[in-house]
Amino acid sequence: MSRARVVVVGAGPAGMMAAAQAARLGCAVVLVDEAPRPGGQIHRQPPPSLAGGAVSAAARPEAERKRRLFDRFARHAGAIDHRPGTSVTAIYGLDRILIADETSSRLIRADALVVATGLHERVVPVPGWTLPGVVTAGALQALLKGGRVRAGDRIALAGAGPLPLVAAAQMVEAGATVPVVALLRPPWSPLWPGLLRDPAALWAGRGVLSEGWRWLSVLRRAGVPVLTRHVALSVSGDGAAERLVIARHDGRGRPVPGTERRFAADTVAFNHGFTANSELARMAGAETRFDPRRGGWLPVRDGDGATSVPGLFVAGDAGGFAGGLAAACDGAVVGAAAAGWALHRDAGRFAAQAAADRAERARHWTFQAALAASWELPRDIHELVTPATVVCRCEGVTRARIDRAVADGHDGLNGLKRNTRAGMGSCGGRSCLRTLAALAGPRGEGEAVNARPGIRPVTLAALANRVSDESVGS
Amino acid sequence: MDRAASSAAATPSRRPDVREGEGFTILFEDRFGQRAIPAWAGESVAAALLAAGERAWRTAEDGSQRGLFCGIGVCWECRCIIDGRPNSRACQTEARPGLSVRWQVGPGLLPDGGLPDGGAS
Numbered sequence A: 001m002s003r004a005r006v007v008v009v010g011a012g013p014a015g016m017m018a019a020a021q022a023a024r025l026g027c028a029v030v031l032v033d034e035a036p037r038p039g040g041q042i043h044r045q046p047p048p049s050l051a052g053g054a055v056s057a058a059a060r061p062e063a064e065r066k067r068r069l070f071d072r073f074a075r076h077a078g079a080i081d082h083r084p085g086t087s088v089t090a091i092y093g094l095d096r097i098l099i100a101d102e103t104s105s106r107l108i109r110a111d112a113l114v115v116a117t118g119l120h121e122r123v124v125p126v127p128g129w130t131l132p133g134v135v136t137a138g139a140l141q142a143l144l145k146g147g148r149v150r151a152g153d154r155i156a157l158a159g160a161g162p163l164p165l166v167a168a169a170q171m172v173e174a175g176a177t178v179p180v181v182a183l184l185r186p187p188w189s190p191l192w193p194g195l196l197r198d199p200a201a202l203w204a205g206r207g208v209l210s211e212g213w214r215w216l217s218v219l220r221r222a223g224v225p226v227l228t229r230h231v232a233l234s235v236s237g238d239g240a241a242e243r244l245v246i247a248r249h250d251g252r253g254r255p256v257p258g259t260e261r262r263f264a265a266d267t268v269a270f271n272h273g274f275t276a277n278s279e280l281a282r283m284a285g286a287e288t289r290f291d292p293r294r295g296g297w298l299p300v301r302d303g304d305g306a307t308s309v310p311g312l313f314v315a316g317d318a319g320g321f322a323g324g325l326a327a328a329c330d331g332a333v334v335g336a337a338a339a340g341w342a343l344h345r346d347a348g349r350f351a352a353q354a355a356a357d358r359a360e361r362a363r364h365w366t367f368q369a370a371l372a373a374s375w376e377l378p379r380d381i382h383e384l385v386t387p388a389t390v391v392c393r394c395e396g397v398t399r400a401r402i403d404r405a406v407a408d409g410h411d412g413l414n415g416l417k418r419n420t421r422a423g424m425g426s427c428g429g430r431s432c433l434r435t436l437a438a439l440a441g442p443r444g445e446g447e448a449v450n451a452r453p454g455i456r457p458v459t460l461a462a463l464a465n466r467v468s469d470e471s472v473g474s
Numbered sequence B: 001m002d003r004a005a006s007s008a009a010a011t012p013s014r015r016p017d018v019r020e021g022e023g024f025t026i027l028f029e030d031r032f033g034q035r036a037i038p039a040w041a042g043e044s045v046a047a048a049l050l051a052a053g054e055r056a057w058r059t060a061e062d063g064s065q066r067g068l069f070c071g072i073g074v075c076w077e078c079r080c081i082i083d084g085r086p087n088s089r090a091c092q093t094e095a096r097p098g099l100s101v102r103w104q105v106g107p108g109l110l111p112d113g114g115l116p117d118g119g120a121s
């Protein structure tokens, strides 16, 4: 048990590359991932039993990126103790990391820990968003990529940034009718000023831009209306989603009277950007800052991914949205730093080994910095959350209840959580914390939100069945 | 919502890209009774339910119905009783031949108010 050990959490592009890099540099590597197969959100894989048909022209760039990533991973996979279907549920310190699968749990230790947990979607609530048939745009993709199932037959999408467009085009290719894609603003418009000032960024982003263009062409050919400067007002239906109501907005997110339009749909998908899965880093004590565009509460990290906690590293989108390409490069950089730390207490030791990835990462980061503006939500967007709208889906806490608590002086995110129980349910606040922060008054978003052990509910059986660390990663 | 009609119309066409794979059935029991749902090896329970036109499989504490939301294991909206275990996430559980899915009410009860007789939660 004496080999220096790097534990990597998350087997998306960032975690796969970090694990491969650390293994290559001679560390014992444990790769813990909740999902049954590696790939993360972007390269979610169907099981072999569902091998699919042809890849469309628009889907080809993503398939090509995936092939390159898996090739690189495969070269070192033999030296990695990969534990799929396993969650990290608590970090009490680098020497006490609690991991659990369905039937057992164990405490493991790490000389260096890389958190590469990615992010999840942010949705701004509207009346009716808890109806069955209302999903996230990523849920549509997950069903299609992971199981080759189309969630509905008539699918309307709304939100911000590029994801609703991409998901809509994928649904069209999967045979769905898409009556509308309603976006708060055109995702391409905030892009140009930044890119035109910075030709290097434009060049770095050419692949993503042409991919976006191909997806837009799919929508155009199918005659799907893409309405920009539109805001979702509500979803309604008898017991399940039947229609989406949208309206033009005034630039601040307030609907322009008389511009409402309704679209029949059996499925309505939203996405308003992303929230970084930074709980583990926060639980381990890492300093954070708030960045509304790139994922909310982000661990503060340096160019090696090192956080304020010695030996704790963050890689990929868990450190803020930068996309799958940047995540893979970042993983290779951070994996080298973590290996340097684990073996020599020197994160810079192997910097030269990751120089090419570092340079490529810089190019993607420049492009993504320009793209991030498309997740800037209009200032008054939360005015549309009516008093009766459920904000915390798990505990059923409404906007009215939250406003009352804020009026009573329970402003600030942690106070609001304690007083209303919003954000304290099964999902650990992941569906509502961003909304709560926006509603919590001036202190809301700035306040470092607490993360407590047990970010994933663990079965009692697994907790009772605690096994020793001996067999891990040796 | 006319459940039978929407299911019948939805079943074959919502798997646009499956070329090979093993089909089987899982059992879904809601307040109205039990029925067999087609599923494919490797897909999630949620995928099978949605492909068959089911959109809800749980009643929340406030009485509203819920089904899939995030699809990636984050939101816990898709909880249901799978093989007797309440609070199982349909989006994170792979379908297996003969698997049983039951509608969950509140913290983990059956629609008739009874306790499921499966494993611990």
Ligand SMILES: Cc1cc2nc3c(=O)[nH]c(=O)nc-3n(C[C@H](O)[C@H](O)[C@H](O)COP(=O)(O)OP(=O)(O)OC[C@H]3O[C@@H](n4cnc5c(N)ncnc54)[C@H](O)[C@@H]3O)c2cc1C
Pocket (backbone or CB within 6 Å): A009, A010, A011, A012, A013, A014, A015, A032, A033, A034, A035, A039, A040, A041, A042, A043, A086, A087, A088, A089, A116, A117, A118, A119, A120, A121, A137, A138, A139, A141, A163, A166, A167, A274, A277, A280, A315, A316, A317, A318, A322, A323, A324, A325, A327, A456
């Ligand atoms: C829903 C969704 C849809 C997206 N769609 C697109 C798209 O169409 N095009 C595009 O270019 N980009 C898309 N992105 C962005 C893209 O997925 C990311 O940029 C990329 O995947 C980042 O890689 P990563 O390795 O940092 O994280 P991820 O790929 O997210 O991987 C993180 C991994 O960590 C695991 N994990 C998280 N928490 C734990 C824990 N506590 N214990 C164990 N494992 C854990 C997860 O299971 C996951 O496998 C999407 C992102 C999301 C969330």
Ligand code: FES
Pocket (backbone or CB within 6 Å): B067, B068, B069, B070, B071, B072, B073, B074, B075, B076, B077, B078, B079, B089, B090, B091, B092
């Ligand atoms: S749908 Fe969110 S956890 Fe299953």
